Amino acid sequence: MAGSSRAPTPAVRAATPGDAVGDLVPAQVAEPSDTEELSLVLAEAAREGSTVAVRGGGTAQDWGPAPRALDLLVDTGKLSWIDHDPGDLVVEAGAGTPVAELYTHLAGKGQRLSYDPVRAGGTIGGAVATGASGPRRLLHGALRDLVIGMTVVRPDGVQARSGGRVVKNVAGYDLAKLHTGGYGTLGAIASVAFRLQPEPPALRLVEAEYGSRAEAEQALAAVRESTVVPSAVEVSAGPDSALCLQVVVEGTHDGLRPRTEQAAQALGAHARVLGELPSQWGHRPSEGPLAWLSLPPAESVEAAARLGRRVRVGGCAPRGALHLSWPQGTPLEEIASVLEEARARPEWSVQLVRAHPEPVPAVDRWGRIPGLPLMRAVKDAFDPDHRFAPGRGTGGI
Numbered sequence: 001m002a003g004s005s006r007a008p009t010p011a012v013r014a015a016t017p018g019d020a021v022g023d024l025v026p027a028q029v030a031e032p033s034d035t036e037e038l039s040l041v042l043a044e045a046a047r048e049g050s051t052v053a054v055r056g057g058g059t060a061q062d063w064g065p066a067p068r069a070l071d072l073l074v075d076t077g078k079l080s081w082i083d084h085d086p087g088d089l090v091v092e093a094g095a096g097t098p099v100a101e102l103y104t105h106l107a108g109k110g111q112r113l114s115y116d117p118v119r120a121g122g123t124i125g126g127a128v129a130t131g132a133s134g135p136r137r138l139l140h141g142a143l144r145d146l147v148i149g150m151t152v153v154r155p156d157g158v159q160a161r162s163g164g165r166v167v168k169n170v171a172g173y174d175l176a177k178l179h180t181g182g183y184g185t186l187g188a189i190a191s192v193a194f195r196l197q198p199e200p201p202a203l204r205l206v207e208a209e210y211g212s213r214a215e216a217e218q219a220l221a222a223v224r225e226s227t228v229v230p231s232a233v234e235v236s237a238g239p240d241s242a243l244c245l246q247v248v249v250e251g252t253h254d255g256l257r258p259r260t261e262q263a264a265q266a267l268g269a270h271a272r273v274l275g276e277l278p279s280q281w282g283h284r285p286s287e288g289p290l291a292w293l294s295l296p297p298a299e300s301v302e303a304a305a306r307l308g309r310r311v312r313v314g315g316c317a318p319r320g321a322l323h324l325s326w327p328q329g330t331p332l333e334e335i336a337s338v339l340e341e342a343r344a345r346p347e348w349s350v351q352l353v354r355a356h357p358e359p360v361p362a363v364d365r366w367g368r369i370p371g372l373p374l375m376r377a378v379k380d381a382f383d384p385d386h387r388f389a390p391g392r393g394t395g396g397i
């Protein structure tokens, strides 16, 4: 965009080393203050043929490979606003709105986005673009299920709206789903509308540790057969920690009593009950290599017990959505070997999300990706010149 004879695009400044994404320092940073400005910035980038990446809070810029090229970084910090309709249990927020700020706003009205606490500093756009979901996905759905509408600006600068602000509103293709977990490879998210839930008045966490996989599997089966209706059922294990199940139940104080008792019975004699979530509940380690593992739910405990001897494993057992995390500095060979062990099971799919240093070619970051040709065709349709975060998407798209 530098050197253009056109009128200067609004809100663009020279980049500094602090704006680097991986090893790439962009030439310029755009800080649009509304969707119109975002459109102007991206239309100009399209005319110039500039490569583009989007930054929200910058807490997950190291998720996925760094883009292959970067001329313009679009910072969404000024796209921060909240439009809440408590009566309809929906909220729309600008992409740059900090998730924590949205949570505080909703809590003041007795409502919540059931997405789970996230690392301080993350924005709505970043949360949706990374598509990660927390423990409460079990009852309320993954983040993508909570999205009911989205405004995006396409790589050519054209604004597109998908869905809306009523809960049942999708006719035709649900394009918002493509941008959820898209890592900003198909366009820039300008705002997102979500469905909400009332904040339950009370919560209990029931947890137990197990000496054997069989005991834990039995306990999980008992929870699933019960009428506990948990909000979350997390399994965890690691080289320094026991195989553990945690069940979260939420509701009214009176209603919780029998459900908590049932959950404790299902988890077994050593179950203990806590009145609140431990700090860092649901957090993924913010440093060190990180991988997502998805597998048939019935095999979650087996995966935690087996891989937990070598790597920290955690996640939503009844959904088969787990994550693996290693301490910073773990040799890449060890990570590759764990990935191989998981991939030896044809129905287990594992992708390395974050690694420092970047994996050498010997480490297969993605494994087998069903539907990759279709994903490539989607990228070609949305971003024909592959200017948006080239290389960052699944399979290096």
Ligand SMILES: Cc1cc2nc3c(=O)[nH]c(=O)nc-3n(C[C@H](O)[C@H](O)[C@H](O)COP(=O)(O)OP(=O)(O)OC[C@H]3O[C@@H](n4cnc5c(N)ncnc54)[C@H](O)[C@@H]3O)c2cc1C
Residues within 6 Å of the ligand: 053, 054, 055, 056, 057, 058, 059, 060, 061, 062, 076, 095, 096, 115, 116, 117, 118, 119, 121, 122, 123, 124, 125, 126, 127, 128, 129, 130, 132, 133, 134, 135, 183, 184, 185, 187, 188, 189, 190, 282, 283, 284, 285, 286, 287, 389, 392
């Ligand atoms: C339950 C749970 C717990 C978590 N715990 C942790 C934790 O402990 N530590 C941790 O590091 N992370 C954690 N995360 C992930 C955390 O949600 C992300 O770090 C955060 O949401 C990313 O937001 P950000 O604004 O910092 O994004 P950025 O880091 O700025 O961007 C992340 C990616 O999204 C893209 N992007 C950002 N905004 C947009 C947009 N408007 N349009 C298009 N693409 C965009 C970027 O290009 C980049 O690819 C957790 C997630 C969940 C669900």
